[in-house]
Amino acid sequence: MTLLNYRADALRCTRCSYCKWIPFDLMKSWRFSKGCPSVDYNHFHSYSAGGRLVTALSLLDNRIEVTDRVIDSVFKCQLCGSCDVTCKMCRFDMEPLSALRELRFKLVEEGHAVPKHKSVMEGFRTQNNMLNKVKTKRGDWADGLNLRDLSKDKAEIVFHAGCRYSYDNDLNHVAKASVSILQEAGVDFGILGKEENCCGGRAFNIGYKKDFVTAATKNIKDWTNAGVKTVVTPCADCYYTFKRLYPEIGSEIKVLHMVEFIDQLIKQGKLEFKNSVPMRVTYHDPCYLGRQGEPYIPWKGKEKKIFGQVVIYEPRKPRYNGANGIYEPPRNILRAIPGLELVEMERIKEAAWCCGAGGGVKEAYPDFFTWTANERIEEASSTGAEAIISACPWCERNFIDAMKEGDTNMKVFDVIELVYKAIRKEDF
Amino acid sequence: MTLLKSAYQDLEDIVGPDYISDDPSIQDSYAFQWLAELVRPEQSHYMPRPVAVIMPASTEEVQAITMVCNKYHMKIKPISTGWYHWAGPIKDEDDTLQVDLRRMNRILEIDEKNMFAIVEPYVICAQLQAEVMKRGLNINIIGAGASTSIVASACAYAGMGPSTYWMGHNSDNVLGMEWVTPSGEIIRTGSLGSGDGWFCSEGPGPSIRGICRGFLGSRGGLGVYTKCAIKLSHWPGPKEFNVRGTLPAYRLPIHENFRVYTLAVPSWDAWADIYYKIYDNEIGYIFHRQFTLAGADLGPALWLILNDHTKTLNDIEEMVKRSDIKELTEELRISFQIILAGRSLRDIELQDKILDQVLAETGGWKVKRFCEDDMAEFTNVYLQRLGHKHLNFVWVGGYLGSWMQPGTPDFVKKYVPIAIKGLYRDAAGGLLVQCGGDALMGCGSTVAGGGWSGLEQFVSYDPADRESIKAGTKHMEDAITDAISNGIPPGKEAIYLSLGYKDEKIWDTLANSQQPIIFHFQRKIKEAFDPNDIGDRNYPTLPEDY
Numbered sequence: 001m002t003l004l005n006y007r008a009d010a011l012r013c014t015r016c017s018y019c020k021w022i023p024f025d026l027m028k029s030w031r032f033s034k035g036c037p038s039v040d041y042n043h044f045h046s047y048s049a050g051g052r053l054v055t056a057l058s059l060l061d062n063r064i065e066v067t068d069r070v071i072d073s074v075f076k077c078q079l080c081g082s083c084d085v086t087c088k089m090c091r092f093d094m095e096p097l098s099a100l101r102e103l104r105f106k107l108v109e110e111g112h113a114v115p116k117h118k119s120v121m122e123g124f125r126t127q128n129n130m131l132n133k134v135k136t137k138r139g140d141w142a143d144g145l146n147l148r149d150l151s152k153d154k155a156e157i158v159f160h161a162g163c164r165y166s167y168d169n170d171l172n173h174v175a176k177a178s179v180s181i182l183q184e185a186g187v188d189f190g191i192l193g194k195e196e197n198c199c200g201g202r203a204f205n206i207g208y209k210k211d212f213v214t215a216a217t218k219n220i221k222d223w224t225n226a227g228v229k230t231v232v233t234p235c236a237d238c239y240y241t242f243k244r245l246y247p248e249i250g251s252e253i254k255v256l257h258m259v260e261f262i263d264q265l266i267k268q269g270k271l272e273f274k275n276s277v278p279m280r281v282t283y284h285d286p287c288y289l290g291r292q293g294e295p296y297i298p299w300k301g302k303e304k305k306i307f308g309q310v311v312i313y314e315p316r317k318p319r320y321n322g323a324n325g326i327y328e329p330p331r332n333i334l335r336a337i338p339g340l341e342l343v344e345m346e347r348i349k350e351a352a353w354c355c356g357a358g359g360g361v362k363e364a365y366p367d368f369f370t371w372t373a374n375e376r377i378e379e380a381s382s383t384g385a386e387a388i389i390s391a392c393p394w395c396e397r398n399f400i401d402a403m404k405e406g407d408t409n410m411k412v413f414d415v416i417e418l419v420y421k422a423i424r425k426e427d428f
Numbered sequence: 429m430t431l432l433k434s435a436y437q438d439l440e441d442i443v444g445p446d447y448i449s450d451d452p453s454i455q456d457s458y459a460f461q462w463l464a465e466l467v468r469p470e471q472s473h474y475m476p477r478p479v480a481v482i483m484p485a486s487t488e489e490v491q492a493i494t495m496v497c498n499k500y501h502m503k504i505k506p507i508s509t510g511w512y513h514w515a516g517p518i519k520d521e522d523d524t525l526q527v528d529l530r531r532m533n534r535i536l537e538i539d540e541k542n543m544f545a546i547v548e549p550y551v552i553c554a555q556l557q558a559e560v561m562k563r564g565l566n567i568n569i570i571g572a573g574a575s576t577s578i579v580a581s582a583c584a585y586a587g588m589g590p591s592t593y594w595m596g597h598n599s600d601n602v603l604g605m606e607w608v609t610p611s612g613e614i615i616r617t618g619s620l621g622s623g624d625g626w627f628c629s630e631g632p633g634p635s636i637r638g639i640c641r642g643f644l645g646s647r648g649g650l651g652v653y654t655k656c657a658i659k660l661s662h663w664p665g666p667k668e669f670n671v672r673g674t675l676p677a678y679r680l681p682i683h684e685n686f687r688v689y690t691l692a693v694p695s696w697d698a699w700a701d702i703y704y705k706i707y708d709n710e711i712g713y714i715f716h717r718q719f720t721l722a723g724a725d726l727g728p729a730l731w732l733i734l735n736d737h738t739k740t741l742n743d744i745e746e747m748v749k750r751s752d753i754k755e756l757t758e759e760l761r762i763s764f765q766i767i768l769a770g771r772s773l774r775d776i777e778l779q780d781k782i783l784d785q786v787l788a789e790t791g792g793w794k795v796k797r798f799c800e801d802d803m804a805e806f807t808n809v810y811l812q813r814l815g816h817k818h819l820n821f822v823w824v825g826g827y828l829g830s831w832m833q834p835g836t837p838d839f840v841k842k843y844v845p846i847a848i849k850g851l852y853r854d855a856a857g858g859l860l861v862q863c864g865g866d867a868l869m870g871c872g873s874t875v876a877g878g879g880w881s882g883l884e885q886f887v888s889y890d891p892a893d894r895e896s897i898k899a900g901t902k903h904m905e906d907a908i909t910d911a912i913s914n915g916i917p918p919g920k921e922a923i924y925l926s927l928g929y930k931d932e933k934i935w936d937t938l939a940n941s942q943q944p945i946i947f948h949f950q951r952k953i954k955e956a957f958d959p960n961d962i963g964d965r966n967y968p969t970l971p972e973d974y
C-alpha cells in the first residue's frame with residue numbers, strides 16, 4: 001500500500017468531524033465527550049483524522065509542500081484509533097487510521113521525520129529497544145527467577161516482556177509478577193531474556209516501516225527456532241504488533257495478552273484468588289488492546305461498485321471498527337478479584353480516551369502527552385476510584401509521569417499487579 | 429491570496445501565535461468542504477483557500493478580529509462544526525479570513541426552571557442533550573444530527589429535525605443571541621438587550637431575529653453569533669442513555685412511557701392523511717421519515733445490515749434477492765418513524781390507542797420487522813440522538829439533497845412522484861447510486877405542532893469519480909427544471925448550486941423569485957450592519973437596480 005491507495009478515502013471524507021468525538025450515542029456529558037486528543041489539544045482541523053486526509057490529498061496533488069506545520073500535524077497524534085471507530089460508525093468505505101499511518105511512512109521516507117524520533121530510532125537500530133537502553137541489560141529484570149532461556153532452549157510459549165517492562169525499573173515488577181502468575185498456574189514457558197527484541201510496533205507507528213520489518217523478521221525467526229507456538233505479552237503495544245502486523249509478514253504464531261491468558265486460566269480453574277484486594281478502581285482500555293486489538297483477518301482485494309456507485313470490496317474486506325476489541329477479559333479479571341470494586345469511566349471500550357503515549361507522542365511531545373494523560377486521570381478521578389488500572393506499561397508510565405505535575409492521589413496499577421496481590425501474600 | 433504581514437500581526441496580537449495560521453496545509457483543511465466538488469471548476473474538492481484561519485476564545489476577540497477585517501477589507505467567515513461547502517470561503521477573488529469558533533465551546537448555563545440553556549458556538553447538540561436530559565429536559569436536534577452546533581442552527585440557519593414536531597425548530601427556539609455584526613458592534617437581542625436576561629427573543633429589547641435570519645439564515649454571511657439561549661423541552665425519558673449493543677448497532681432500551689414505531693401506508697394520499705391525523709390528534713414526540721434516506725429499494729436491507737455488526741455492504745446484493753427482504757421492501761415503501769412519549773402510563777396507552785385508530789382510518793400498519801426489539805431499540809437511539817447522520821453518505825461518501833420544498837403534506841405529495849421519477853431517470857446510467865427513486869427523507873413537521881412538512885431526495889454520488897460528480901451536478905440542474913416545469917419553486921439543490929454561480933446569475937435568479945423584495949430588504953439590512961461588505965453572499969441581497 002502507498003498513500004495513493006488512500007486518495008479515494010480523502011476524496012470521500014465528508015468533513016463531518018465525527019472523528020473528533022466519541023460515538024454520539026455514548027455521550028454522557030459535555031466534559032467527557034471528546035474522542036480525539038490531537039484536535040482537542042491542537043485545535044486546527046488538520047490535527048484531526050479528516051484534516052490529515054486533506055493534508056494527504058493536498059500533498060498527493062501537489063497543492064502543498066511539506067512544511068514544519070505539516071510535520072507537526074501529521075505526527076502530533078497518538079494513532080489511538082478513536083477516529084477510526086467513529087468514522088466507521090456510518091461508513092464502510094473509509095480507513096482513516098491506516099491512511100494516517102501511510103502518511104507518516106511517506107514523510108519519513110522523504111526525509112521528514114521528527115528529530116526526536118530520529119534519535120529514538122538510532123537506539124532502536126543499535127540496541128533493539130525504544131528506550132535507548134543497553135541491549136545486554138534487557139533480561140536483567142528476570143535475574144534470579146530461574147526462567148527457561150529460549151535463546152538456548154525450547155518451549156511452546158514465550159513470555160515477551162517488551163521494552164518498557166524490561167527496562168523501566170519503576171514498572172518491571174509487573175514482568176516479574178507476570179511470570180510468577182504463569183508459574184503459579186503451571187504454565188510451561190520461557191523467555192528470550194537479553195536476546196528479546198523490540199516488537200517494532202512503535203517504530204512502525206512513527207513511520208519507520210522498514211525498521212519494523214527488520215525487527216519483526218528477527219523475532220519471528222527467534223520464536224521459530226525456539227519452537228514457540230504462542231507468544232504471551234503484558235504490553236498492549238506489543239500485542240497489537242504481534243497480532244495485527246506480524247501476520248502481514250508471515251507469522252502464524254498465536255498471540256495472547258496476559259489479561260486474555262489470565263482470564264482463561266481463571267476460567268480453567270488454574271488460578272485461585274486467596275486474598276482480598278479492597279480497592280475501588282477504574283479500568284482504562286489501552287488503545288492497542290481495546291479498539292485496535294481486534295483479530296487479524298487476511299485480506300487482499302479491490303474495490304468494486306454495485307447498484308451504480310455503491311462501494312463494496314472483492315472479496316469481503318475485514319471491518320476493523322473496534323467492535324471486537326479486547327474489552328471483557330481485563331474486566332472479568334477485575335470483577336473476579338475479591339474485595340475489588342470496578343467502577344467505569346464515561347469513555348470506555350471503543351470510546352476510551354487515549355493515555356497519550358502512543359504514536360510517538362511520548363517520545364516527542366511532552367506537553368501533549370501530559371495533557372492527554374491528565375484528561376484521562378481527571379475522568380478516572382470523577383468516578384471516585386482510588387486507582388486507575390491498565391493493561392499496558394506505556395499507559396501506566398504515562399499516567400505516572402503526568403501525575404508528577406498534578407495534585408492527584410490516584411494510584412496506577414496493571415491488572416497483573418492486582419492479580420498478583422490476590423494470589424500471593426507477599427508484595428513484590 | 430496572501431495576508432499582509434501587518435494584518436497577520438494585528439490578528440496574532442488578538443489571539444496569540446498558537447491560534448492563527450496561514451500555513452497552506454491549514455488553509456486547505458478549511459477549503460476542503462463537502463459539496464465543493466459539485467460546484468467548483470474541474471470538480472475540485474476545495475472551496476477557495478482562506479487567507480488564514482484564526483481561533484478566538486471570546487466575544488471580545490471576535491469583535492477585535494472583525495475590526496481587523498474591516499480595516500484590511502477582508503471577508504470574515506465563521507465556522508463552528510461546519511458541514512457544507514458554504515462554511516468555507518466562497519469567491520476566489522475575495523480575501524477571506526476563516527474564523528474557527530471551536531475554542532468557544534462552553535455551556536454557560538442551564539436554567540432548569542425557565543427551561544433554557546445558554547451556549548457558545550462550538551457546543552454540539554449531543555453534548556447539550558446529554559446534559560439537559562439529566563435534568564428531565566431535551567433539545568431539538570436538527571436533521572443534520574448530533575454533531576451540529578446549536579448556535580449555528582438557531583442563529584444562522586433553519587434548524588429543523590425529527591423532534592421539531594414536538595419541540596419547535598431552533599430558529600423558533602432561540603431566546604436571545606449575542607451577535608458581533610460585520611461592523612464590529614456587539615448586539616444582544618430580545619430581553620437580553622435590555623438587561624433582563626435570556627428569556628425572550630422578542631423583547632423587551634431589540635427584536636431583530638428576522639433581520640439576522642433573513643430568508644434562510646445568514647450562514648456566516650452576516651457577522652458572527654457568539655452565544656445564544658435555546659429553549660428546552662420536557663423529557664419524560666431516562667436521565668442518561670444506557671446504550672447497549674455492538675457498534676454500529678447501538679440500541680437504547682425503550683422506556684415504559686415510550687413507543688417506537690416504523691409505520692407504513694398504502695399510498696401517498698394516505699401518507700398525507702395520516703400526517704394530518706397525527707397533527708390533529710397531537711400524538712407523538714419524534715416524528716420523521718428517516719430510514720428512506722437510503723432509498724426505497726435498498727434501504728430496508730441496509731438498515732438490517734447496520735443492525736448486525738457482522739455484516740457489511742457486501743451483504744446487500746444477496747439480501748435484496750431474498751424473498752423476505754423483497755416483501756419487507758414493499759411493505760416499507762411509503763413508511764416513516766414515530767416515537768410516542770407519554771407523561772404517564774395512561775398517557776402512552778391513550779396515544780397508542782389513538783395511533784391504532786389513525787392507522788385503521790388510513791389503511792396504515794406497523795411494520796413488524798422494524799418494530800421488533802432490536803430494530804425498535806436501534807430506531808430509538810438513532811432518532812433520539814441522531815448520532816448516525818453520517819449515514820447520509822453511507823453508500824459511497826457523496827450525497828446531495830434535492831427537492832425539500834416545504835409545505836403542507838398535500839403540497840409535498842404533489843412533487844413526490846416527480847422527484848421519484850427524476851431520480852430513477854438520473855441514476856439509470858449508473859453514475860449515481862441506484863437505491864430507489866424514493867430516497868425522500870424529511871421531518872414529520874417542520875413547525876411545532878404539525879402542519880408543515882417537506883421531503884428531501886437523497887442522491888448519492890462518488891466524490892472520487894469525476895463522472896459521478898458531474899452526474900450529481902446534472903441531477904440538481906434537472907431537478908430545478910422538473911420543479912419549475914411543474915409549477916413548483918426550486919428546492920434545496922438550487923441553494924447548493926448557487927455557491928458556484930457568478931453574482932449576476934444569482935441576482936437574476938433572486939430577481940425572478942416569487943418575492944424579490946425580500947432580497948432588496950436584505951440589501952438595506954446589509955448596508956446598515958455591514959457597510960464595508962465584509963460578510964459574504966451567503967446572506968443574499970439584490971442590487972438596487974435589479
Ligand code: SF4
Pocket residue numbers: 012013014015016017018019020049050051053086087094096
Ligand atoms: S475522516 Fe471520517 S469521520 Fe473524519 S471527517 Fe472524514 S469522513 Fe468524517
Ligand code: SF4
Pocket residue numbers: 019035036037038039047048049077078079080081082083084
Ligand atoms: S488516531 Fe487518535 S489522536 Fe490521531 S487523529 Fe485519530 S483520534 Fe486523533
